Structure formats: C-alpha cells, structure tokens
Amino acid sequence: MSKHTNDTLDAALRHLDPAPAADLTEAERGRADALLARIVATPADVPAAVEPVRPRRTRRRNRLLVAAGLAGATGIAVPALLGGSGAFGSWTAEPEPLSAEATAAAGTTCRAALDVPDLGEHAVLAERRGEWTYVLLAGPRSEANCLMPDGLVAREARNGDDDFFGSYSPDPSAPPTLRPDALEEGQSMEGSTHEGWFIWTSGYVGSDVVGVTVHTSTGLDIQASVAEGRFAAWWPSVVPNSEHPSETWSYTVHLANGSDRATDG
Template sequence: MTRNQNILTTLRSLDPADRDIDPQGARAQTDLARILATDPSGPPSLRAGGRSDRPSRNSRTAWKLVLAGGIVTAAAAVVAVLPSITGGDRAFATWTPSPEGMAPEARAKAGAKCRETLQEHGAGAGYANDLRSADAVIVERRGKWTTVVLATRNGFRAMCIAGNSTYKFEDGFGSIGTPVNYTAPGPRDLLTTDLGTGTIDDGQLSLAVGAAGSEVAKVTYRSQDHGEVAATVSKGRFALWLPGDELDDDAVRNGIQVKVTYSDGSTGTSRLHL
C-alpha cells in the first residue's frame, strides 16, 4: 500500500467542514503534520476520471480516496471521487447491519443511475466499454443508503454509495477500476478490492468490497460497535459497510477477519486484506 498522497488541493475542494476551524487546534495541527509528512514523490493527485498505471510496492496499484480527511483504500487502478455525501440520512439513523430487500424495478433503476453518474461525471474515463458491459451484481439498501457494485468477469468493478432514497449518486462517492493482474478467487476464497474508512459530512463510514468464490454464500463481519454486519453476496461479489472508522489504517494494514458460510452449509473464516 502506498504512503499518503499529498493532495492538499483536492482536500480543499472536497472538504465540506467548517472553514472557520481554529488552525491552532489539536485536530488541525494533527492534519497538518500528516500532510507535511507526505512523500512528495508519490503518485499524482486523483480527480474524477483521473488514472495512473504506476504500480504500488505490492504489484497492485493501490490508491487512497480522501473524503474530508478520511480515506478509503482501493486495490484498483483508479479511485473516482464524487462530491461528499450530503442530505439523506445524515446521522446514519436508518442504517441496518443487514441489507434490506429491493424490488426488481428499484434495483434496475439504482444500477442504471450509478452507471450514468460515473459516465456523466467523468469517473468512467478510460472505462467506457467496461461500464457499458458491466452487470449490476450488487444493489443493496440499508435504510436510506443505497450501494451499487457494477462488475465484469475480467475483474473490472465500479461502486457507488449514496445516502438518499432517490439514487442521487452524484451526491455520494465511489470507485472504479480493475485490479492489476486480476485473478478470480478460488471457489471458497475472497479477494478484497476496496477496504477502509471514509469521512463524510456527519461522520465516518467503513467498507469492504470484493470478489467472492463460487461456493461463498454468506459473509459476515463482527463489528465492535454494531455487532454482526452481513455483506451482500451476489454474482461473485460481496459488499458491506458500517458507520464509524472501525476499518481504519490499522485494520487495512493488518486485515480483518470475517465469517464465511459456504453453499454446502459449512462455515470458515477468511482475512480480508489488500
């Protein structure tokens, strides 16, 4: 995983926080120290639709998506930044640890809106063909929050998350890309493509997204704060997220353990890491 990128300009354009914050305050000084410690020779700042093929030290390009000071680390060629989430369920009041059902019409609309948003906002630059051919493999709702994962068999995936019930993903954030040297996971394996924590207007959220083997039927994560959080597992992909910064840098660095239930009813554990 690469070191923190120096993206002060991007942070200024994305950060919805109060501009009158005390520059001598503890949080401001901590953020400043982190920025000043950034390796200036690292990868260039990413904008929506930006891309780079520069490899990371683990042979997989890993970018950090910065949202108002938080990060989401993605094991993919590109991370697309959309405006930070506003409106909707500001305090995660309706969030549920297990995804809720959605009618087929709603699933189709959400999937189409995610694809359209990435195309219209330039995040799909260089991935036009993949976006057109990708299936909406995951469309889930947790309260007012909607998550969509689009994917193809070659490892390409795009993700959108928004905190509203009208699929306004342009008010949310997401990622897009194909892991370098992608190899589909074995029947009982998991391959993580996105893992980390992001900061939004009223708090932080943590997420884990990736590919799942053909015998993987269920994935759950035991959260310290929220109990058992169930992933959506569908069409060879899995996705889960939860409020808070539980999946912070330490979790990304050390990996997180999840419980896996297989199609024959047996269970096991797996460690998600990038």
C-alpha cells in the same frame, strides 16, 4: 518476516533515533488531528483522482481516498461531499436486496453520477441499508461502485449538493482463482458524505460461499451482500485520528454445507 524479527528491527531503529520518546500534549494532539483532517478532506466540488480502485492484493486495509491528480491512475474515485455531521442513523447491519426495477435504477444513477458510459456492465450486487443504496456494476471492460441516498436514485438528475460516493475502473483486473471455500478482499475504501464517515469493502468468494459476515474492530457484525462470486459491505465509522485509529476487520464465510470458516481475507 516473523513478528520476532520485526520487533528486533523496531527496537534497533528506535535505539538509533536520537529524538527522545514523549507523549503528545493536548495542543500537539489537536494540531496532529487538524493536520490529518486537512489531509483527508477534499473539496466538495472537486473530484479526486486516486490510485487504481483495484489495489494490489495485500493485507493492508483502509485505503484513504485523498490523492489528487495522480498521473497514470487507471481508476477514479469521487467523494462528492466530504465532511459534515451525522452517523448514517438509518443504516442497518443486514442489507435489503433491491428489486429488479430498483437495481436497474441504481445502475443508471451510478453511471450518471460518475459520468461514465455504459460499457455493458451489469449489477452484480445491489442492496439497501436504511435510506442508502449501494450498487456494484461489473463487466469485462469496466467496473463501478456507488453509495448514494435513495432520494438520488429516485431522481433522473443529480444536484451539486447531493450526497454521493463512487469509484470507477476502466481496466478491472481479472477475477482471482479461489478455492470453493475461500474469500479474497479486492478493495477497501474510506470516505464521507454529509451523513458522516464510512468504510466499504468488497472482493471475491469461492463457489461454495453463500454468505459473508464482516467483524469490525469496533464490535460490529455486518452481513455482506453475496452474489455471482462477489461480496460487498459498508458501515458507518469515524474519521481516523490520534485517539481513534483506522478500523480493522475480519470475515466469517458461510458455506453451502452449513459450516463456517474464519478468515482475514
């Protein structure tokens, strides 16, 4: 549907709406922000089940992990600690790849924190940004993502007050068939730990893609981790509200022949 058609329909619907247009007062804006905060908040000690972590491939981004008790969901997501302060002060736009030993430890910690069995997944991506570790575990029978502080990875057991955010799918979709220079976003999520609000995005790239840069609407340029036809990146953000709408982003793929290509994913 064209933008012109969308604008025409929008104008027609607004004409039919008997409610007059009005700017929100400060009090109304405050109540709206408070309501949004209640919607996106999840108690720290209650895992939240959400819609499948491999959503349908659309251009819609920023899926909030807010739903609880969805019947028939094929994935789970666990925001361990929502709310708090801070802004991931140690975060870096360029990731540090993990050693083989650190990657194995991150995978073990991720499974333990999610309380899921080892079904033969391997760590496709494993990175560190500042004092935070991200790992993507993938296999034919399941897939898991975890974002966790380095201190948690170094310990054998997780405490109830640890910062941690993870998702798990016991029935992952088959990888898409892509052109060698293509990128396809598979999953994007928002959530928070004690450090603050964050966004992560991940997906698939073609065989000629050797790097990916994420460009956010807040002006960040983030180098994603890329390996085995997958990519992932995460960055600090703010809780969406009436004055700070959810972020959007685009990508630049860097190809083996030295050229670059812009895409929305």
